[in-house]
Amino acid sequence: MKLLEYQAKEVLASFGIAIPPGKVAKTPAEAAAAAREIGPVAVKAQVPVGGRGKAGGIKLARTPEEAEQAAAQIIGMDIKGFKVPLVYCEGALDIAQEIYLGFTVDRDTRANILMLSARGGMDIEAVAEEAPESIAKLYPNPWRGPLAFELRRLVFEAGLGTLAGPLTKVIKQLYRAIPEQDAITAEINPLVVTGAGEVVAGDAKLETDENAAFRHQDLEARYSEVLEGDPYEVEAKKRALTYVSLDGEIGVIGNGAGLCMGTLDLVQRAGSRAANFCDIGGGAKAETVQNALQVILMNPRVKGVLINVFGGITRADEVARGVVEARRNLGMKLPLVVRLSGTNEDEGKRILRENGIEPGDNGWEAAQKIVAMTRS
Amino acid sequence: MSILLDAESKVIVQGITGREGGFHAERMREMGTRLVGGVSPGKGGGTAVGVPVFDTVAEAVIATGATATGIFVPPPFAPDAIMEAADAGIELIVCITEGIAIQDMIRVKDYLKGFPDARLLGPNCPGLLTPGAGKIGIIPAQIATPGSVGLVSRSGTLTYEAMAVLSRAGRGQSTVVGIGGDPVLGLSFSDVVGLFESDPQTTHLVLIGEIGGSDEERAAELLAGSRLKTVAFISGRTAPEGKRMGHAGAIVSGNKGTAKSKVEAFERVGVPVAETTDQIVELLG
Numbered sequence: 001m002k003l004l005e006y007q008a009k010e011v012l013a014s015f016g017i018a019i020p021p022g023k024v025a026k027t028p029a030e031a032a033a034a035a036r037e038i039g040p041v042a043v044k045a046q047v048p049v050g051g052r053g054k055a056g057g058i059k060l061a062r063t064p065e066e067a068e069q070a071a072a073q074i075i076g077m078d079i080k081g082f083k084v085p086l087v088y089c090e091g092a093l094d095i096a097q098e099i100y101l102g103f104t105v106d107r108d109t110r111a112n113i114l115m116l117s118a119r120g121g122m123d124i125e126a127v128a129e130e131a132p133e134s135i136a137k138l139y140p141n142p143w144r145g146p147l148a149f150e151l152r153r154l155v156f157e158a159g160l161g162t163l164a165g166p167l168t169k170v171i172k173q174l175y176r177a178i179p180e181q182d183a184i185t186a187e188i189n190p191l192v193v194t195g196a197g198e199v200v201a202g203d204a205k206l207e208t209d210e211n212a213a214f215r216h217q218d219l220e221a222r223y224s225e226v227l228e229g230d231p232y233e234v235e236a237k238k239r240a241l242t243y244v245s246l247d248g249e250i251g252v253i254g255n256g257a258g259l260c261m262g263t264l265d266l267v268q269r270a271g272s273r274a275a276n277f278c279d280i281g282g283g284a285k286a287e288t289v290q291n292a293l294q295v296i297l298m299n300p301r302v303k304g305v306l307i308n309v310f311g312g313i314t315r316a317d318e319v320a321r322g323v324v325e326a327r328r329n330l331g332m333k334l335p336l337v338v339r340l341s342g343t344n345e346d347e348g349k350r351i352l353r354e355n356g357i358e359p360g361d362n363g364w365e366a367a368q369k370i371v372a373m374t375r376s
Numbered sequence: 377m378s379i380l381l382d383a384e385s386k387v388i389v390q391g392i393t394g395r396e397g398g399f400h401a402e403r404m405r406e407m408g409t410r411l412v413g414g415v416s417p418g419k420g421g422g423t424a425v426g427v428p429v430f431d432t433v434a435e436a437v438i439a440t441g442a443t444a445t446g447i448f449v450p451p452p453f454a455p456d457a458i459m460e461a462a463d464a465g466i467e468l469i470v471c472i473t474e475g476i477a478i479q480d481m482i483r484v485k486d487y488l489k490g491f492p493d494a495r496l497l498g499p500n501c502p503g504l505l506t507p508g509a510g511k512i513g514i515i516p517a518q519i520a521t522p523g524s525v526g527l528v529s530r531s532g533t534l535t536y537e538a539m540a541v542l543s544r545a546g547r548g549q550s551t552v553v554g555i556g557g558d559p560v561l562g563l564s565f566s567d568v569v570g571l572f573e574s575d576p577q578t579t580h581l582v583l584i585g586e587i588g589g590s591d592e593e594r595a596a597e598l599l600a601g602s603r604l605k606t607v608a609f610i611s612g613r614t615a616p617e618g619k620r621m622g623h624a625g626a627i628v629s630g631n632k633g634t635a636k637s638k639v640e641a642f643e644r645v646g647v648p649v650a651e652t653t654d655q656i657v658e659l660l661g
Contacts, residue, residue, distance in 0.1 A: 108594075110561065111482055112482060113628060125623050184479070209479065215477075257531060258530065258532065261587075261611040261612040265614050266652065273614075274614075362652075363537070
């Protein structure tokens, strides 16, 4: 689960990390009230995606009126596919230095990696490329976490030795997100050193592992309802489907993530683009197929649907009957091509044909068929 | 010959009294796998799928001499099951379970450093299959044929797809290995490529990768100058970039992990990259 900035800051604050005073505002009036209480504020769009600053999602407001105006502009704005539901009004900081602090899962070493750099701020990715040595790294032992001397070494390696005391404390506090919240990425960028020498989280990003949600139902219950993204993705989530919206016109259903991704590639190779990624998993049950079709057909951009099911043990005739029934139940009129393989494949194809659904011999042929049908 | 699993391997199933474990243990035995027992805490002393059930892996190893295990237990318990198998001296641990928490797997990987002889395949993988000898996991046996093509893949259904294409074209497989799709995995592409490289039966190799991580890139480096005639396939070429929040991922991976980076890595070492699964056979020569 990707937490919004204000949510991530609440979690960090619960670990003892200092955060600036801030208030959530769902309306411009609430933003004005927040500025009256806090003073000059940064009005920040709350979206679970990076790059909001460059997209105009952060505005400085010196007065309540300015805060009201800024909130009116930002709330409802679209940032990378997310409609901004609310803003976070946060007191301005007296910035003396900006540090980068974060951790993530390094797939190559199959371990957590902690990173610290004196060159924090917006350009950290460029820093990583041009001067990788200026980012100090540590792979903490996952059973016991980082030891004191390892943290000191990290801080000195980053050239931040004068701040060794407060920084090792903040890193230890941030690291708590791993054992306590199953975080897979967390980032404080910038970690601000103020003119008065305090270390404060200027921004915060926190992503927790959905596979570990069973251990953190409190977090889910507290934060999950605010995140509203793409309407089809929201609907698919309610139906427990693995679904991602894309911007093409061919609806795609496949079993298995790899096959499904491969099918998107085939649709593009055939000259069109997929409207979505939808993995219905192993068995391809009739009910799941119907659920998936229903979500895909909600999208008015969809001109045709391609179902690509590779069954090993799955019986193709059963899948075919399920597809036929789902199509009938939904009154679906759009072109539909179904590629089935597995046990009783010929019988499956016969059932499809008898019911006016075009079978495909393999994924590539099926992709070409559906693209041709939507063009005619 | 084959890699990792042959007709001599003695296999147990952890979670054998569960629905999935029982069902697939039966399929494993049907195709000739030497299934010698199962583990299900609290159900020791009974039998399932015609083999004895034990309370612990250690007991199963002592009683049966098992050397390999297939794990079919739910995600909250699977990490412990993997470590239990390693501790009991099992050398090949195949974890089929999908949905294990990443931090749990990171701790498991660290634990396994204490067991250099134990190899973990998965989790969230279809397992492995040596045609004519046996399988651990859920790869459908009826689409496999014995032969000399090694197959290693990150995806389940795409693996089956590739097997079917190969078998239809008369290209049998030496061993089929699904390494799994999770971010934190046991055996990597490089590990499996290395095993195929030293298997005399394997003359050809099909590697099916996907976007994310840089295991494919590293395997490509290993394939430079290999004796294996190899074809790669990368799925997710047209997948959009994920909606990223922070910079941490980019700092770690840089430009690696994209389909483009992977395709280029293979082409650089002379390994052709198929665009459809059917093309795999043509390119294999």
